Amino acid sequence: xESADRDVQRLLEVKTDSTLGTRAETVELPERREEQSExxxxxxxxxxxxxxxxxxxxxxxxxxxxxREVQTQKEALYLQALSLVGTRHDFAPQxxxxxxxxxxxxxxxxxxxxxxxxxxxxxxxxxxxTLSLSGNTAYDSGEFSTSLRAGLTQPLxxxxxxxxxWEPLTQAERSLVYAIRDYELFLxxxxxxxxxxxxxxxxxxxxxxxxxxxxxxxEFTRRKAEALYAVGRVKELDVLRARRDELSSQxxxxxxxxxxxxxxxxxxIFLGLPPEERIDVRPEDPVFAEVDYDVSSxxxxxxxxxxxxRNRLDQLEDVERHVRLARQGLLPDLDxxxxxxxxxxxxxxxGDQTFESGSWSAGLRLDLPVDRLRERDALRAAQIALxxxxxxxxxxxxxxxxxVEDRFRELERxxxxxxxxxxxxADQERNVRVAELLFERxxxxxxxxxxxxxxxxxxxxxxIDEKVxxxxxxxxxxxxxxxxxxxxxxxxxxP
Numbered sequence: 001x002e003s004a005d006r007d008v009q010r011l012l013e014v015k016t017d018s019t020l021g022t023r024a025e026t027v028e029l030p031e032r033r034e035e036q037s038e039x040x041x042x043x044x045x046x047x048x049x050x051x052x053x054x055x056x057x058x059x060x061x062x063x064x065x066x067x068r069e070v071q072t073q074k075e076a077l078y079l080q081a082l083s084l085v086g087t088r089h090d091f092a093p094q095x096x097x098x099x100x101x102x103x104x105x106x107x108x109x110x111x112x113x114x115x116x117x118x119x120x121x122x123x124x125x126x127x128x129x130t131l132s133l134s135g136n137t138a139y140d141s142g143e144f145s146t147s148l149r150a151g152l153t154q155p156l157x158x159x160x161x162x163x164x165x166w167e168p169l170t171q172a173e174r175s176l177v178y179a180i181r182d183y184e185l186f187l188x189x190x191x192x193x194x195x196x197x198x199x200x201x202x203x204x205x206x207x208x209x210x211x212x213x214x215x216x217x218x219e220f221t222r223r224k225a226e227a228l229y230a231v232g233r234v235k236e237l238d239v240l241r242a243r244r245d246e247l248s249s250q251x252x253x254x255x256x257x258x259x260x261x262x263x264x265x266x267x268x269i270f271l272g273l274p275p276e277e278r279i280d281v282r283p284e285d286p287v288f289a290e291v292d293y294d295v296s297s298x299x300x301x302x303x304x305x306x307x308x309x310r311n312r313l314d315q316l317e318d319v320e321r322h323v324r325l326a327r328q329g330l331l332p333d334l335d336x337x338x339x340x341x342x343x344x345x346x347x348x349x350x351g352d353q354t355f356e357s358g359s360w361s362a363g364l365r366l367d368l369p370v371d372r373l374r375e376r377d378a379l380r381a382a383q384i385a386l387x388x389x390x391x392x393x394x395x396x397x398x399x400x401x402x403x404v405e406d407r408f409r410e411l412e413r414x415x416x417x418x419x420x421x422x423x424x425x426a427d428q429e430r431n432v433r434v435a436e437l438l439f440e441r442x443x444x445x446x447x448x449x450x451x452x453x454x455x456x457x458x459x460x461x462x463x464i465d466e467k468v469x470x471x472x473x474x475x476x477x478x479x480x481x482x483x484x485x486x487x488x489x490x491x492x493x494x495p
Contacts, residue, residue: 305482
């Protein structure tokens with residue numbers, strides 16, 4: 001339905017612009033402790049192959065356009081906007097028309113025919129009333145007759161006023177705003193999740209490379225052991241142990257490669273790419289970026305910027321409005337009806353009709369509130385819902401503050417872990433050199449060499465893991481502060 005798509009597209013453009021259009025310009029930023037510094041990224045090892053090599057930016061772009069969950073979220077937003085289009089239509093002027101024709105023929109007597117054309121226009125008013133205009137033209141037995149009517153029905157107590165009369169439209173408008181914010185939050189989380197998946201693959205790929213380099217060193221150690229055994233400097237047990245460790249390393253590398261291949265397939269499915277398209281990832285290490293925001297300032301920024309908190313605050317206003325509506329429902333029904341009618345007497349020509357008679361009427365109808373049990377219960381339920389929402393909002397605020405503080409603590413811990421892992425790698429490299437030198441001298445067996453090599457591989461893999469974990473934690477902090485923005489290609493934009 002192209003017309004429905006056009007209506008929804010225009011509505012989403014206007015609503016998104018009014019909801020998020022100036023967010024990047026007006027969002028508050030935390031105070032910085034000091035100038036931010038960035039560590040230069042380590043040059044990753046090159047990789048070549050037939051599969052399509054994806055960078056992080058390319059993976060994000062593919063994911064935001066092809067991922068199945070993204071499509072589902074887009075459809076949910078579309079349906080919410082489509083619902084608002086329908087609700088707006090309900091509050092616009094309503095036109096209806098009907099045409100009927102009847103032909104009858106009796107076995108004895110003449111045949112007869114009659115026709116009737118009716119049209120009406122009605123409009124809901126902000127006061128809660130309904131204004132209607134209607135006209136009817138009938139043709140019967142060769143004569144035309146026409147009547148016109150204008151009417152107004154206006155509640156004066158229960159149901160009166162814009163707040164109650166336009167509640168469905170008000171809620172539909174606000175619900176679309178919530179949906180737009182929720183979709184933006186989804187994109188922010190989705191972008192981070194995609195980056196995490198990408199960096200996990202980079203980590204696995206580098207781990208495969210580390211295992212391969214470890215295997216090469218063990219092969220060299222095995223050949224060295226064989227050479228030293230040939231000249232009687234080591235025992236045969238050292239040669240056998242070196243061969244065993246080499247075979248074990250081969251098996252470890254095969255398992256790592258198999259796990260990486262399976263992870264690539266899972267990532268391809270996540271991206272929404274077809275089965276015949278093979279992919280690989282570029283070995284991009286996340287660039288270390290220090291987080292230098294002041295914690296107390298960051299908390300204030302999060303309370304001011306978070307879209308989910310804005311939704312909760314606005315939803316509290318909804319519940320407060322529902323309490324007012326429920327209280328108004330306890331009022332009696334008092335309706336005013338005004339009408340004016342014009343009619344033209346039957347005539348043989350449609351153009352000869354003249355409106356000669358008119359009449360008007362006015363009436364009041366009062367329904368006494370003798371039974372308002374359900375309305376009373378509805379008011380009490382709305383009051384309880386309001387109390388719950390206030391408690392829930394207060395808890396949400398407190399959890400938000402705790403969550404931001406936890407993010408800062410996590411980043412501090414991971415920063416120290418990066419320093420520790422970097423120092424550990426340097427120590428393990430020296431340990432490997434010492435173990436190899438002592439083995440060559442015959443002062444120890446090759447078990448120390450193997451253990452030193454494995455410790456070095458473990459430290460290298462742990463460093464990759466810490467780099468990825470730090471970057472994901474940093475992105476989540478920026479998202480939690482409400483200052484992470486996602487462009488049309490799924491890439492985040494930081495202030």
